[in-house]
Amino acid sequence: MSNAPQPAEAEGSGPRILRRADLAIAAILVVIAIATFAASSGFPVAKLGNDVGAARFPRIYAVVLVVLAGLLALQAWRRPVPAGATAPTAERRQALPRVMAGMGICLACFVAMQFVGFVPAALTQFVGLMLLMGRRHWVQTTLIAVALTAAVYFLFVNGLNVPLPLGIMFE
Amino acid sequence: MNEISMLFAGFGALMADPLALVLAVVGVTVGIVIGALPGLTATMGVAILLPFTFGLDPLAGLLMISGVFFGGIYGGSITAILLKIPGTPAAAATAMDGFELTRKGQAGIALGTATLSSFLGGTLSILVLVFMAPVLAGFALKFSAAETFALAVFGLSIISSISGNSPIKGLVAGFLGLLLATVGLDPMAGLPRFTGGFTELFTVPFIPVMIGLFAAAEAFKSLETMDLKGRSAAALGRIIPPWPVFRPLIGTIGRSSALGIGIGIVPGAGADIAAFVAYNEAKRFSHTPEEFGKGSLAGVAACESGANGCTGGALLTMLTLGIPGDAVTAVMLGALTLQGLQPGPLLFQEHTDLVYTLFAGMLVCYVLMLVIGLGLLRFMGRILRMPKSVLTPAILLLCVVGTYAINNSMFDVGIMFAAGIIGYFMQKWDYPASPVVLALIMGPMAEANFRRALSLSGGSLDFLYTRPITVVLLSVAILTLLMPLYRGFFGRPVASKDTSVSGGVE
Numbered sequence: 174m175s176n177a178p179q180p181a182e183a184e185g186s187g188p189r190i191l192r193r194a195d196l197a198i199a200a201i202l203v204v205i206a207i208a209t210f211a212a213s214s215g216f217p218v219a220k221l222g223n224d225v226g227a228a229r230f231p232r233i234y235a236v237v238l239v240v241l242a243g244l245l246a247l248q249a250w251r252r253p254v255p256a257g258a259t260a261p262t263a264e265r266r267q268a269l270p271r272v273m274a275g276m277g278i279c280l281a282c283f284v285a286m287q288f289v290g291f292v293p294a295a296l297t298q299f300v301g302l303m304l305l306m307g308r309r310h311w312v313q314t315t316l317i318a319v320a321l322t323a324a325v326y327f328l329f330v331n332g333l334n335v336p337l338p339l340g341i342m343f344e
Numbered sequence: 345m346n347e348i349s350m351l352f353a354g355f356g357a358l359m360a361d362p363l364a365l366v367l368a369v370v371g372v373t374v375g376i377v378i379g380a381l382p383g384l385t386a387t388m389g390v391a392i393l394l395p396f397t398f399g400l401d402p403l404a405g406l407l408m409i410s411g412v413f414f415g416g417i418y419g420g421s422i423t424a425i426l427l428k429i430p431g432t433p434a435a436a437a438t439a440m441d442g443f444e445l446t447r448k449g450q451a452g453i454a455l456g457t458a459t460l461s462s463f464l465g466g467t468l469s470i471l472v473l474v475f476m477a478p479v480l481a482g483f484a485l486k487f488s489a490a491e492t493f494a495l496a497v498f499g500l501s502i503i504s505s506i507s508g509n510s511p512i513k514g515l516v517a518g519f520l521g522l523l524l525a526t527v528g529l530d531p532m533a534g535l536p537r538f539t540g541g542f543t544e545l546f547t548v549p550f551i552p553v554m555i556g557l558f559a560a561a562e563a564f565k566s567l568e569t570m571d572l573k574g575r576s577a578a579a580l581g582r583i584i585p586p587w588p589v590f591r592p593l594i595g596t597i598g599r600s601s602a603l604g605i606g607i608g609i610v611p612g613a614g615a616d617i618a619a620f621v622a623y624n625e626a627k628r629f630s631h632t633p634e635e636f637g638k639g640s641l642a643g644v645a646a647c648e649s650g651a652n653g654c655t656g657g658a659l660l661t662m663l664t665l666g667i668p669g670d671a672v673t674a675v676m677l678g679a680l681t682l683q684g685l686q687p688g689p690l691l692f693q694e695h696t697d698l699v700y701t702l703f704a705g706m707l708v709c710y711v712l713m714l715v716i717g718l719g720l721l722r723f724m725g726r727i728l729r730m731p732k733s734v735l736t737p738a739i740l741l742l743c744v745v746g747t748y749a750i751n752n753s754m755f756d757v758g759i760m761f762a763a764g765i766i767g768y769f770m771q772k773w774d775y776p777a778s779p780v781v782l783a784l785i786m787g788p789m790a791e792a793n794f795r796r797a798l799s800l801s802g803g804s805l806d807f808l809y810t811r812p813i814t815v816v817l818l819s820v821a822i823l824t825l826l827m828p829l830y831r832g833f834f835g836r837p838v839a840s841k842d843t844s845v846s847g848g849v850e
Contacts, residue, residue, distance in 0.1 A: 205520075216535070223803035231538070241512060244512050248512055268569065271567055279761060283757060283758065283761055287754050291745075299738075302737035306732065321738055321741070322741065325745055333381075334392070336752060338754060
């Protein structure tokens with residue numbers, strides 16, 4: 174769950190970042206549209222005489238995305254950005270690296286799960302994320318991770334007959 | 345009226361069959377639990393329990409499955425409200441306002457409202473099924489590909505309504521979702537599109553994307569701050585809403601239930617579509633539409649009553665015409681056939697007693713859903729007492745397991761994480777995630793039915809303007825789409841938004 178509202182973003186830096194993000198996304202949308210046209214050029218022509226074919230709808234969506242990219246860029250350009258900015262707080266500076274670290278832990282465990290299976294990877298992810306969020310009591314953290322991982326495991330595998338990954342090493 | 349006396353006779357027959365009542369309790373409980381768990385849907389629950397019905401008498405077996413169906417649709421709202429993890433696709437709409445209410449410390453009221461609304465919507469839909477089945481069956485027959493296409497377009501037009509502060513960004517999210525929905529097998533020719541050779545992409549990875557965009561993204565957002573003091577994530581508070589708070593919602597519940605029943609009757613349109621359409625109409629009729637998306641009880645009530653109102657409509661089409669309205673009723677159709685019962689007009693004539701006993705049992709199932717649901721809420725609400733430093737990793741673990749459970753595929757888990765990362769940045773930069781989910785639901789329905797309608801009309805587009813239901817739906821869709829867009833783009837420029845506060849409003 175999210176926290177109570179964060180300290181207010183430094184005046185000017187939030188809107189500036191938002192404008193850059195919108196402009197970058199507008200550019201990405203154009204790239205996606207071009208890629209769609211390129212990828213759909215190889216689709217076969219419809220065999221049914223009255224069908225529009227497999228490429229029609231994706232291309233319509235791609236054209237609309239290009240139009241929206243233009244509107245997005247225009248809207249970003251029109252949006253007022255207050256002049257001057259103060260540095261973000263220390264907490265705000267640490268927020269994104271912490272999130273990226275959390276994403277990294279999840280992705281690493283996702284890769285590991287395919288080799289070692291659910292239990293070791295899930296335990297590692299659990300402990301890693303709890304430590305990332307500030308827990309420092311190693312024993313308590315590990316016990317909580319073991320208990321909750323076991324609960325999820327038994328609920329799905331034994332309770333609902335839903336198998337969980339065993340991992341290539343143990344299959 | 346004849347139906348009333350037959351219904352009372354059905355109650356009498358039901359009371360004489362305690363096994364059926366016990367299995368109804370089992371079905372509802374299993375349904376609520378399965379519905380609450382991400383990745384497990386009502387369809388899966390029905391499919392899991394179907395083999396157990398082989399040895400049972402028809403009434404007991406069908407009631408158990410009905411219980412799973414009703415409980416599953418409702419159960420998705422619990423985790424949607426508490427944790428922003430929609431347990432079922434229909435709950436994605438509930439998560440929009442339900443989770444905002446949890447943030448405000450009103451999780452209990454939101455859950456109680458969802459439970460009561462589900463009960464009222466579902467009960468109303470069963471009563472409509474009992475008394476109006478033959479009349480409404482005729483309405484279902486008027487829907488062909490053209491009308492279903494128009495319904496899908498109407499559903500898609502809701503994107504502009506749930507786009508929060510920026511309709512442009514909402515449309516971007518929506519059309520990206522539509523493009524994503526074209527990944528997979530072409531609906532007419534069956535050829536792979538944009539799959540890159542991955543067979544896992546032959547079907548739209550809708551649920552992994554939904555879990556990622558909603559639940560994983562929110563969990564990643566929670567990582568922004570450390571939880572040094574181990575505070576509880578949120579408070580549950582009071583569960584049953586006070587009467588002065590609930591009374592204004594009754595009109596919304598009635599309207600949403602009617603919409604749900606109407607949409608449930610249409611084959612191929614399920615609870616997820618009903619929930620979003622009901623939400624949109626509740627916002628349209630509200631005196632305070634600006635509160636939707638920021639924690640409106642009316643939003644929660646509309647979604648839940650609309651989704652559960654769909655159950656009676658879907659059952660109506662299945663029982664009277666033998667046409668399953670969605671995946672769950674398709675499985676139930678199989679269950680009926682296995683029991684030697686052929687759905688259709690003759691079912692009501694040849695098995696009248698059984699049919700009305702089944703209707704009575706369905707009403708009892710909804711009462712059980714209300715009682716069991718309210719009883720489980722305090723227990724499930726303890727989830728909120730967990731510190732964030734424990735709850736956030738638990739949510740991410742549940743996302744992994746729930747996603748894997750769909751197809752036993754780590755590929756789906758990878759998609760879920762990708763969607764979670766994208767969803768996090770979408771939140772940071774004010775791009776709403778709900779339009780993506782809506783587009784993934786409606787996009788395939790729109791394209792497939794448009795192309796089908798075009799084939800049926802011999803390549804002519806006249807089906808767009810010669811069929812009354814199609815014209816009405818498309819006209820409303822155009823109005824729904826254009827008005828917020830016009831206000832958003834040609835109104836005053838939006839003031840700089842503090843992106844660190846709460847991200848995009850969905």
